[in-house]
Amino acid sequence: MIGPVSYIRLDNLAFQPPPATSRRRRHPAFDTSPPPPPRPHDLSPPPCSEVGRKGIRASLRKALTTVTSRDASLSIPSNIVDGEVKALSASIRCITGSSVSRTFRDAYNCKVSTIRPLIRCFHASVEHLARRNDEPIGLKTPSRGKFVKRGTRTQPPVEARYVPPTLKRTAKSLPDRTVDIFEGMTIVELAKRTGESIRVLQDILVNVGEKVDSEFDPLSIDVAELVAMEVGVNVRRLHSNEGAKVLVRPAVVTVMGHVDHGKTSLLDALRETSVAAKEAGGITQHIGAFVVSMPSGASITFLDTPGHAAFSAMRARGAAVTDIVVLVVAADDGVMPQTLEAMAHAKAAGVPIVVAINKCDKPAADPERVRLQLASEGLPLEEMGGDVQVVEVSAVNKLGLDKLEECLLLQAELMDLKARIDGPAQAYVVEARLDRGRGPLATAIVKAGTLLCGQHVVVGSEWGRIRAIRDVVGKLTERGIPAMPVEIEGLRGLPMAGDDIVVVDSEERARMLSAGRKKKHEKNRLMKVDEEKIDTLDSSEEEGPKRVEMPVIVKADVQGTVQAVTDSLKTLNSPQVFVNVVHVGVGPISQSDVDLAQACGACIVGFNVRSPPISVSQAATRAGIKVKVHRVIYHLLEDMGSLIVDKAPGIFETHVAGEAQILNIFEIKGRSKSKGEDVKIAGCRVVDGRLTKSAVMRLLRSGEVVFEGPCASLKREKQDVDAVGKGNECGLVIRNFMDFQIGDVIQCLEQVNRKPKFISSESGAVRIEC
Numbered sequence: 001m002i003g004p005v006s007y008i009r010l011d012n013l014a015f016q017p018p019p020a021t022s023r024r025r026r027h028p029a030f031d032t033s034p035p036p037p038p039r040p041h042d043l044s045p046p047p048c049s050e051v052g053r054k055g056i057r058a059s060l061r062k063a064l065t066t067v068t069s070r071d072a073s074l075s076i077p078s079n080i081v082d083g084e085v086k087a088l089s090a091s092i093r094c095i096t097g098s099s100v101s102r103t104f105r106d107a108y109n110c111k112v113s114t115i116r117p118l119i120r121c122f123h124a125s126v127e128h129l130a131r132r133n134d135e136p137i138g139l140k141t142p143s144r145g146k147f148v149k150r151g152t153r154t155q156p157p158v159e160a161r162y163v164p165p166t167l168k169r170t171a172k173s174l175p176d177r178t179v180d181i182f183e184g185m186t187i188v189e190l191a192k193r194t195g196e197s198i199r200v201l202q203d204i205l206v207n208v209g210e211k212v213d214s215e216f217d218p219l220s221i222d223v224a225e226l227v228a229m230e231v232g233v234n235v236r237r238l239h240s241n242e243g244a245k246v247l248v249r250p251a252v253v254t255v256m257g258h259v260d261h262g263k264t265s266l267l268d269a270l271r272e273t274s275v276a277a278k279e280a281g282g283i284t285q286h287i288g289a290f291v292v293s294m295p296s297g298a299s300i301t302f303l304d305t306p307g308h309a310a311f312s313a314m315r316a317r318g319a320a321v322t323d324i325v326v327l328v329v330a331a332d333d334g335v336m337p338q339t340l341e342a343m344a345h346a347k348a349a350g351v352p353i354v355v356a357i358n359k360c361d362k363p364a365a366d367p368e369r370v371r372l373q374l375a376s377e378g379l380p381l382e383e384m385g386g387d388v389q390v391v392e393v394s395a396v397n398k399l400g401l402d403k404l405e406e407c408l409l410l411q412a413e414l415m416d417l418k419a420r421i422d423g424p425a426q427a428y429v430v431e432a433r434l435d436r437g438r439g440p441l442a443t444a445i446v447k448a449g450t451l452l453c454g455q456h457v458v459v460g461s462e463w464g465r466i467r468a469i470r471d472v473v474g475k476l477t478e479r480g481i482p483a484m485p486v487e488i489e490g491l492r493g494l495p496m497a498g499d500d501i502v503v504v505d506s507e508e509r510a511r512m513l514s515a516g517r518k519k520k521h522e523k524n525r526l527m528k529v530d531e532e533k534i535d536t537l538d539s540s541e542e543e544g545p546k547r548v549e550m551p552v553i554v555k556a557d558v559q560g561t562v563q564a565v566t567d568s569l570k571t572l573n574s575p576q577v578f579v580n581v582v583h584v585g586v587g588p589i590s591q592s593d594v595d596l597a598q599a600c601g602a603c604i605v606g607f608n609v610r611s612p613p614i615s616v617s618q619a620a621t622r623a624g625i626k627v628k629v630h631r632v633i634y635h636l637l638e639d640m641g642s643l644i645v646d647k648a649p650g651i652f653e654t655h656v657a658g659e660a661q662i663l664n665i666f667e668i669k670g671r672s673k674s675k676g677e678d679v680k681i682a683g684c685r686v687v688d689g690r691l692t693k694s695a696v697m698r699l700l701r702s703g704e705v706v707f708e709g710p711c712a713s714l715k716r717e718k719q720d721v722d723a724v725g726k727g728n729e730c731g732l733v734i735r736n737f738m739d740f741q742i743g744d745v746i747q748c749l750e751q752v753n754r755k756p757k758f759i760s761s762e763s764g765a766v767r768i769e770c
């Protein structure tokens with residue numbers, strides 16, 4: 001389970017300016033300082049034997065004091081995970097502007113080989129801390145903090161302190177920079193784009209086992225990606241079309257629109273005119289895409305995943321798979337929230353829209369109203385002088401389909417869609433699933449080049465050698481060409497919708513690139529979890545109740561639904577409960593899911609998967625793990641919503657449970673049980689609700705609160721009672737209060753725990769309201 005991020009503060013350490021001989025890149029904040037005094041002689045490396053004993057933290061502190069060589073209030077997360085030493089190294093780099101090895105070398109002013117034991121000690125200390133820690137994740141690489149200098153140009157800084165970045169800024173430090181890389185680029189070019197020094201890149205090259213003689217030697221695009229990933233930037237692979245054969249390619253089209261406006265019906269109707277239906281006499285289509293051929297010989301590739309989830313997922317990974325969006329709007333219903341959402345998606349992705357006004361056969365159909373609505377939403381329709389084509393169709397009666405196809409062809413022609421057909425393929429995953437017999441299968445759209453059987457590929461962070469390629473009807477084929485939907489077999493793991501497919505030279509390269517991407521992916525994931533936590537943290541801090549975490553494991557039939565379910569679950573995050581998706585996977589719920597759930601106290605959510613085998617269900621029941629399997633996303637969210645509501649601590653509120661009026665006052669001498677003091681009893685009549693003995697009483701006089709305190713005694717006709725209802729008379733004593741007056745009002749205050757509510761809107765959006 002993820003615990004809160006805690007920090008070991010290394011404050012108040014003595015300021016030790018860097019040595020005069022230091023070759024370290026110095027921070028501007030230190031540039032005005034006088035020549036630093038010679039390095040103290042007592043900086044001898046701590047003995048390695050310290051590691052592993054109780055002095056671990058002290059050893060780390062000492063190592064860091066030495067490394068940073070200055071007053072460093074560096075925050076080191078105490079829950080560093082194994083393998084995250086790099087992140088700590090990054091914070092060292094952030095402070096000193098240099099790598100750990102180099103910082104040590106500079107601090108000791110000697111060769112790295114001489115102080116290697118100290119560096120090892122440092123790494124071992126961190127790793128040991130990581131292993132000892134129960135909280136497995138939650139580390140953030142500190143983003144660059146800033147140095148605050150005290151002192152002026154003439155006066156040397158008396159205090160220079162590294163101010164660690166705030167939690168919020170740290171979490172926002174997700175690597176969002178993307179650089180373009182291409183085959184044959186040099187280290188110099190890569191250094192320019194990534195902003196790293198040539199020297200650092202050369203070191204990384206050596207680490208990844210690549211030998212480059214000169215900084216002007218061309219790098220392969222895979223090596224460039226590996227190096228770029230190591231310095232923490234995202235990459236976009238550019239492929240040159242120079243000298244390649246470029247041909248017109250079919251358009252790839254996605255259908256989007258509001259719930260129930262007829263997306264599936266329209267795709268079904270179009271599919272009937274598709275190649276698959278014609279070739280195989282209407283057999284069930286094999287993969288999540290189909291191709292419609294026109295009499296002119298042109299064709300259109302339709303992606304068979306209506307809805308926004310897959311589209312957003314692809315766009316999030318920068319996969320420009322879709323060329324055109326068909327926006328389906330029901331003629332009777334008009335523009336609805338998800339219509340606008342789809343428009344926004346297409347606009348953000350820069351993808352042109354063709355509008356299909358559906359259900360025109362219905363008596364209540366009003367296509368003109370839809371046109372006006374779309375125009376008022378800023379969509380420049382062709383009929384109104386814009387460039388967005390509109391077609392009236394009826395998916396059920398199959399009317400207007402040929403017109404829609406014509407419009408799509410025209411749009412494709414306007415876009416002049418061309419692709420290189422020679423050379424290594426550039427492709428994107430549309431959908432991925434696990435087949436029992438054939439292993440991971442990915443439906444992909446080739447965007448350029450040719451994908452061949454036998455090629456080594458890296459797909460997202462998975463890799464494999466293509467064992468078989470199948471076309472839309474499941475027929476084996478040797479190659480995949482631009483805009484052709486294919487299913488590939490032979491991957492080692494399951495990729496995700498939107499992942500890119502990269503062809504590499506060898507298995508070794510594929511393994512290496514895949515490992516690099518996995519590492520980066522995991523790092524990003526951890527940072528994202530922190531960012532999500534922090535996003536809703538502010539309000540929870542103000543309101544008081546401590547935020548609890550609900551770990552969840554998501555299993556679904558295909559990768560696209562895994563993503564959709566995960567994204568939907570995140571919408572249920574609230575200041576009181578944080579839904580933490582700790583693991584996702586494709587396929588049925590297995591024993592290992594139950595084991596994981598038990599280890600981290602998670603519940604398991606299955607969507608569109610078979611119920612788990614009896615042995616697995618029994619194991620889950622024994623371990624007290626909640627397993628929820630659903631086929632309708634709304635039911636799943638509703639179910640999870642009630643779990644979240646149960647788990648939420650709620651907010652305690654004071655509630656007036658009853659009201660009484662004082663009619664008489666009795667004074668009894670020496671009656672107090674503890675001290676034998678006098679006691680005053682208020683004789684009251686309950687005028688509203690009820691008074692309970694366990695509650696707090698509030699005394700009001702002329703509407704003003706005079707006193708609040710616990711009830712010391714509540715009696716009815718000399719009998720002690722727990723509660724008195726409306727209309728009854730009673731005698732009441734309030735602890736430490738005797739100044740009753742006839743006519744005063746006594747309110748009975750009870751604490752009520754207000755739990756959050758699960759709210760669902762008409763458009764299907766859900767949320768938890770606190």
Ligand SMILES: Nc1nc2c(ncn2[C@@H]2O[C@H](COP(=O)(O)OP(=O)(O)OP(=O)(O)O)[C@@H](O)[C@H]2O)c(=O)[nH]1
Pocket residue numbers: 257258259260261262263264265266306358359360361362393394395396397
């Ligand atoms: N009369 C009429 N009904 C239609 C037409 N197209 C779809 N429908 C009906 O509208 C309902 C919803 O159609 P779907 O194709 O499931 O709509 P959808 O947009 O895919 O729905 P979601 O997948 O839930 O978002 C079904 O009952 C269809 O029969 C049409 O052209 N005319």
